[in-house]
Each structure stands twice: as C-alpha cells, then as structure tokens.
Amino acid sequence: MPSPKAKNPVRSGGSPVVSSSSDRFEFMNKTLLQRQGSDPATARLRASESPTRRRGSSSSTGSASGQGPEEDGIRLNPSFIRVALSSLLAIDLWMSKRLGVCACEDASWGSVRPLMKLIEISGHGIPWLAGTVYCMYKSDSAAGQEVMLNLLIGLLLDLMLVGIVKALVRRRRPSHNRMDMFATFSVDRYSFPSGHSTRAAMCGRFVLTHLVLAAPLRVLVHLWVAIVGLSRVMLGRHNVTDVVFGFWMGYVQYNLIEMLWISPLMLQRLLGYDV
Template identity: 40%
Template sequence: MANQDSRMTTSEPPPAPQRATLLRVLLDLDAAVSLHIYTFFHPIIPFPLLKSLEFSGDGRLFFPIILSLLLTRTTSNLLLLNLLLGSFLDLLLIGLLKHLIQRPRPVYNKNMFLSFAVDHWSFPSGHSSRVSFIATLFYFYADPVRQVLVALSKFDAEAVFVKYFVVVVGLWAAITSVSRVLLGRHFVLDVVIGACLGVAEGTFVVRVFNYEKLSSLFI
C-alpha cells in the first residue's frame, strides 16, 4: 500500500498539449497568404517592373534627390526640409523595429541588395513606410506642391498633371507597397504595418516634428 501511495505522489501529470499562440497563428496565416499571392502573380507581372518600383522607393535614391534639390534651391525648402526630417525619423524607427523584432524575410526572397545589417529582417517594410510617408506629406502639402510644379514647368495650375499629381503619388505609394509582396521581399503584414507607420510618420511630421516648430525652439 505504501509503495502504491509513493507511486501516486511521485508520478507527474501528463504534459499538456502545446497550444499555438494567437501571434503564431497570425504569422503562419500571413506567411501562407503572402506565398499564395507571390506564387500566383510572380509569373504574370514582369520582374523589371517590380524592380523599377523597388528602386523608386529606395532610400539610396531618395536621400540624394532631396539633398540635391535643397542645394539647388529651386523648390520649396520648407517641404524638402520636412521630407528630410521625416525620412531620418523613418530610417531610425524602421531600423529599431527590425532590430528588436527580427522577423526573417520570406525564404523565396532572392537577389536582394542589403544596405544595412537590419535589412536581413523583414518586419516592418521600410519601402512601404517610406513611400507612405512621402504620399502623406504630399497630401498635407498639396497646395505648395502644386505651386512648385507650376513654377518649375510650363503647366498651369489647372493642368491635369498638376491637379492630380498628389493622387499619382498616392497611387505610386500603394503600388510600390504591394510590389514588395509580389517581389517576395516581404510578407503582407510587413507591408501593412509599414504603410501604417508611414502615414503616422507623415502626420507626426506635419503636426509636431517639422522644421517650423523645431526652428522656433531655437529662436
């Protein structure tokens, strides 16, 4: 009887079945949907088109353009300075999040040039945040942007190119973000969160972190 009691007290309960966390389920679903989208569209959409969109939203192109325009002083310095401030903010925030979360990129991501060590990681999409930030800032500065276009071109204020330029920029941002999944660089969730961050950054720059307010602190 004693031996039976001893066995009863020392026996361990059977291990509980492992339950997938909600986050794991979400990530697995995200990976499956992303792979399905990539597999379906990859043979259809030309690779050079996707690469062109990738290049158009690359920070290695964006920063030199802003600095060149600032040096030439042919456009609105206020808009360019806020673009520059927001771009540095985006670079720091995306780099920090990638470093902290460290989600691997899709296994089918091929031939990608890595500018920084954190580019090994997928979440969130830096391209999506960058182009969404640009589109958001252009939306808030729509009138100054149109004035610059009129000053730099032969178009008048009612020309279609001028009137809908901000809309075109928004469409470019959306298509470029989607192309990150089609190119196999990112998962859908990376792109969605990246785009949301870009919109939030644009709003933050316009409302709080802009050249006008920062310069007033030192005057």
C-alpha cells in the first residue's frame, strides 16, 4: 500500500504543488511566458537586452571611441572667438543706432541733417574727381600736374578697392538709414566699408603731405576728416565699424600711392612716348 506522503496532494486552487526548486522555477517561468504571450527565445533575447547590459555596452562603446561626456560638453560649447565677435557686433549695432541722431527729420538732431548732408557731399567721389581734373588742367607747373595726377590715380584706386570690398562683404546699411544720398551706384546699397571715410583719410593725408598749408588750414583738414566720418554714422549711412575700417583702409591706400608714385616722365614711358 503506497504511503500517503508519496502522493502529490492537490490544493483547492487546482494547481499542483512542486516540491523541487528547479521544477518550481520552470513552472513560474512558463507561467510568465504565457502571460507575456511570447516564446522562450524571445524572453531570452529580452533578458539579454536588460538595462544593466545596455548601460555596460554604452559605456564600453564610449570608452572605446574616446568620446566621453566631458568631450561632448566641450564640443557643444561655442568658441570664445565666436562669442567675442557676436558681442562686438551687438555693441557696434547699438552704438550706431544711438549715434544716428540725424537719420531723419524727426530724430533728436533732425534739424542738423541738411548740414550733415552738405558734409556728405564734400566727401563724395564725384566732386573730388572733377576738382582734381580741373586743377591738373589749370596747373602751369609740372610739379603741380604731377601731384594732381597721382591724386587722380589715388581717387580711382579708392573707388575700385571700395567697390570690390563692398561686393565681397555685402553688409547691408543700417535699418534706420534713408537712401537719399547724392549720386549713388548699385554697389552703394552696401555699407562696409565707408567710401567717404576711406576717401577722407586718403585725401587728408595727401593734402597735408604734398600741399603747403598754414597751421589753421592743417587743423581744418584734420577736423574735416573726423567730421566726415562722424557724419556717416549720424546720418545713419554706416555703422561705427564701417567708418573705423574705412579710415584704416584710406591710410593704407595713401601708402600704396606713395609706393606707386608716377612722375610725368614715367607716365610718358608707360604711354609709349619717346623722351
């Protein structure tokens, strides 16, 4: 007669009682698979993709490639040069807006706008070209003609270089500017650099070097150069950096004229005349 202990009793719930630990684990695993509706292979695949293994694999991949979180943070930070340039540009726009007090008649200094426009014409290229040609034609001495000839070459060089730089940079004029300038061209819709500033700096150095002037007149030439540059910002034609770069460019252009100085004899040789 079998012993009652050998039998597997059945509980009221209808599930057999498993005495072995391995049988109990297998039974629970199968029950879990039935609840999830998947096969054992899928369960093993999910177990292999546990968060612990994923964290380990990502850390190993990051260490293998040599790109840790610190390097990613450094790469996302903008460079110091870019931040500095952006800050300088913001300051330039702010100063230009504050100094544009003659940009229109309704501005704080709108009553001074006609005087600023007169100063603008005094630094325009057309009056300087016409005046240089007239002086060269009326001059009786060879030295005077030589000086006026090189000034004419410098003015033409200034127009060419400023046009090239404006076409390359293509910086728009300030938003508060009114396009009512005297005798403008297609390239004049750009503002960098200021052509009036380059011309004023170059012609000012040229006049002070090659013309004999009294002390009061020399002071007036310096004041004229400074006022021409300031009027460009006050009228809203240019930003501050346009004028500053224009002064530097005019200074360099004068040095270039001195290096390429053309005498009447050299001009005759270039034109092919026998001396």
